[in-house]
Amino acid sequence: MDEVKRLVWNGELNVLVSIDPSFLMKGSPREIAVLRIRVPRETYLINYMPFIWKKIKNFLSFDPLNDNEKYFWFEHNKIPISWNYPVGVLFDGLLGRSSTFATTFEDQLKDEITILRIRLVMGDSPPPTIIPITISKTQVEKYWFHQWKQVCFILNGSSKGIMSLSVNESRKFWSSIITRNFHDFIEISSKISTSRPRHIPIIVQIFKASGISRISQPTIRMTGVNPTLKDIEEDVFNTDEGMSANNCIVICQGIEIPWEIVLCDLYFKLRSFDGFLYITLVSIKNNDKALPEL
Incomplete structure (x- = not known):
């Protein structure tokens, strides 16, 4: 199991960060607005903000340390994305949102070089549901620690383990x-x-055939039982969605997972660095188009 955990820990993605032109002074070199980073799946995008600021600081049109009237966030194809999910989870979700998602995840990624393309933008107010990026060095650490307090409570019935x-x-x-x-x-x-x-700390991203998505955090009780993913089907889907294990595939840590896998084993092997197990469920679509780069 430790080897599986290590493989998950060492998983990486190619990330291309575009800087919105409003950040930069006129006449700034075009190449400064594009940063290419190799990022672990098991981290937050916001952890790379010091690197980003350092790369562009000499060309900034404002002082991010003293400008309290601006909000910063990431977007993909003009859709805001949440930094407070692991990078790998964001990537799996963006694949799930793709209108050209193929029948199986592995077929989609075969022989493909995939790049997570994001844009750093700013505005006078953040988009709804998005936690804006602050300059605070402790913002992400406090959030991550809070996640682990939730995980500790879900697993043990109290937060004593982490608080001690x-x-x-x-x-x-x-x-x-x-x-x-x-x-x-x-x-x-x-x-x-x-x-x-x-209980199992689990967060589920669900993507319908229409492209509409939602987040679910079902309560999965483990006392006296050892369920598979298939056993919790009713806890995950709404009856009016027309989705089930028969017409969805399961993605966890970038790989396709069988519905018959035992949930507890899946949790301890593939849980994320914030203690949660993230599952992406995608409605199967039958088409043969190539997957666009993300």
């Missing part, structure tokens, strides 16, 4: 994300987890 970490352990835990230290991450997260969870 020492100051040094808490710092080491967050540092493991920034420095990509797999050993430290496993060491600390093991103190929060339990081999017999009360």
Whole structure:
């Protein structure tokens, strides 16, 4: 299982970040507005903001440290995307939103070089449901730690496991994300987890054939049972959506997962760095068009 976790931890994506022209002074080199980054699936886009600011600081038309009237966020094809989901989850969701999604996920990605294309934009107010990016160095750390408090409560029935970490352990835990230290991450997260969870912390992205999506966070009780993904079908789908295990595929950590897999095993092997198991469900479409680069 540790080898599977390590493979998940080391998974990466090619990300192309375009900078909105309004950020830059007139006459700035065109190439400065495009940044190419190799990003772990298991991180947040916002963790790369210091790198982005450093790359463009000499060409900025404003001072982001002192301009409190502007809000920053990411978009893909002019659609705002949430930085507070792992990069890999965002990528899987954007694939799911694609109108040319093929019958199987593996066929779609075969022999393809995929790039997550995003744009950093700003405005006088953030889009609804989007958490704006601040200059604060602690914004993302506080959010991530809050996620783990939720996970600890869902798994154990209380948040005692994470709240009892020492100051040094808490710092080491967050540092493991920034420095990509797999050993430290496993060491600390093991103190929060339990081999017999009360519930499974799971977040589901659901994409209908129409392209409409929604987020679900079902309560999956594990006491006295050991369900498969197929067993929780009724907890995931709304009866009026016309979607079921028969016409959807399951994506987790960028790979297609069978509905018959035991949920507890899936959680401990493929859960994300914030403690949640992210599942992307995509309505199957029968077409043979090529997948566009994201």
